Amino acid sequence: MPSVRIYQRPKNAMQSGKARTDRWVVEFEPGEAKRADPLTGWAGSGDTREQVRLSFASLEAAKAYAEREGLPFTVTPAPAKTLKLQAYADNFR
Known part of the structure; x- marks a missing residue:
């Protein structure tokens, strides 16, 4: 079963x-x-699911899709947004 x-x-x-x-x-x-293709040297595989990326408006919708299709899933949380407050004068210190 694909995850x-x-x-x-x-x-x-x-x-x-x-x-x-x-x-x-x-x-x-x-x-x-x-694996490397012997003729071109490009890396590839026979797995076409790797090319599929589905986009959803919310996390709940994405989870509902995975559960409806019977796919085991892992959720990677969004990275924390940090602001680097800096004044223009700091460039000349």
Whole structure:
């Protein structure tokens, strides 16, 4: 039986926006190890569930989906949001 991981996306470090950080993602755990393709050298596997990512508006909706489908799940809590308060003058100390 495949297991899933439920998590909330962290904020993108390269941008100041917080788009899609309120969504919860259901992602399947890899079913088999990746192996190198002999012709191209790219890593891949025959497990297509690895490509599926489902997005939900709330944690409860994501949990309800996993329970309805009979999938064991683990919930990774959202990372704590910390603010680094800094004044412009601190750049010149």
